[in-house]
Amino acid sequence: ATTQSFAIAIAHPYPETIDFLREALPQLIEQGFELVPVSQLVERKYIQLAQAEGKEISAR
DSSP states (O other), X not given: OTTTSOOOOOOOOOXXXXXXXXXXXXXXXXXXXXXXXXXXXXXXXXHHHHHXXXXXXXXX
């Protein structure tokens, strides 16, 4: 995440996963990490590419 400015993690809604996230999320947020859906990463990348090509982006 520090090199690419993002990382993708997959988690399943098992009790162990939920317990881990409850413990780890405050620490990750404190370190500056932001958890978002992968769809948001795709949208951000699409916008960056469109802007780099000088294309206008229409609102959804």
